[in-house]
Amino acid sequence: MQRLNTAPRTSAAQSPLFRIAWGVGSIVGFLLFWEVMALLIQHRHLPPPTAVFSAMAREFASGELMFHIGMTLYRVVVAFVIAMLIGSTIGIVMGRNGGIDRFFDTWLILFLNLPALVIIILCYVWFGRTEVAAITAVAVNKIPNVAVTVREGARSLSRDLAEMAHMYRFGWWKTLRHVTLPQLAPFFLASARTGLSLVWKIVLVVELLGRSNGVGFQLGTYFQMFDVSMILAYALAFIIIVQLIEFGILQPIAARVNRWRR
Known part of the structure; x- marks a missing residue:
């Protein structure tokens, strides 16, 4: 009972x-x-949530909130796609080739431990305070994380399945599509979710230091004014957008990728 x-x-x-x-x-x-x-x-540096949501509503009504969030999301998406493509390619090559892995492993560790702020400053110094420099800085910070995760997946690929594909003469495209990528899908997803959480944060720093729009730029502007209500309004709005992407896009994709495990 x-x-x-x-x-x-x-x-x-x-x-x-x-x-x-x-x-x-x-x-x-x-x-x-x-x-x-x-x-x-009763202090101006700790506004009540009613004041914060009121400030958020005013910014939304004026169009400023969605414009700056849109610019931040644009940088996130472009840098994320570039980093995933380059990082995944590096990870697969290093995971499948021991010589290349040993040769570039030190460089991978170096970039993993290189502070994000250093990369951002160097990109702005070398390329100027441009959109290309901002996106490059974000992508370069993300590429090593993707490469490390995908490399582990490439190392664990099943040799039996690879031999089966070779025996049945799948060819490189069918082997990639039906054998390699399905095994790497969980690693792609893991690198995407952890990397995306990193990209959100780095983009804000990039905008704070060298862009004239975006959520990071607005946070820096209102920091100079000591306007805590507006700082929290933009921060909360950005958090809401990130959560919507997490629950509306990433989690359904994760459920689909891991469906075969059930």
């Missing part, structure tokens, strides 16, 4: 609506706590 009573509770606790309810409740609780603390402290 105890087992029968436990199963429904476990399934209910794992249901999407149950998790959403807990998530929403947690956010509402945090906002209430924030509102109370702001009212108690």
Whole structure:
């Protein structure tokens, strides 16, 4: 009887609506706590959430909010695609060729440990404060992370499946499409999700240092004015967009990629 009573509770606790309810409740609780603390402290550097959402609504109505978020998303998408293509190619080549892997492994470690700020500054010095420099800085910071993850996937490719493809004369295209890429899909997804979280942060720093638009630029502008309401308004709006992309795009893709495991 105890087992029968436990199963429904476990399934209910794992249901999407149950998790959403807990998530929403947690956010509402945090906002209430924030509102109370702001009212108690009464300081201009800790505005209540009502003031922050009011500032966000004004920026949205004027079109400024969506324009700057759009510019940031443009840089994120372009840099992300470039980094994924180059990093995946490097990772596959290094994972399948031991000599190349040993030769370039030190360089990969070097770029992994090179501070993002150094790369950003060097790109602006070498290429000027241009869009090309901004996107290059973001992509260069992301490429080593993608290469390391995909390299591990390339090292773990099944030799039996490769021999089967060779025996049945799949050719390089069919082998890549039906044998290699399906095995690498989880590694592509892992590098995409971890790398995207890194790209979000680096793009803001790039915009703060050398662009005249974007969320990072706006954060820097309102920092100089000590306008905490506007800083939080842009930060929260950007977080909302990132969460929508995570739940609306990345998680469905992850579920599709991992569907064969069920």
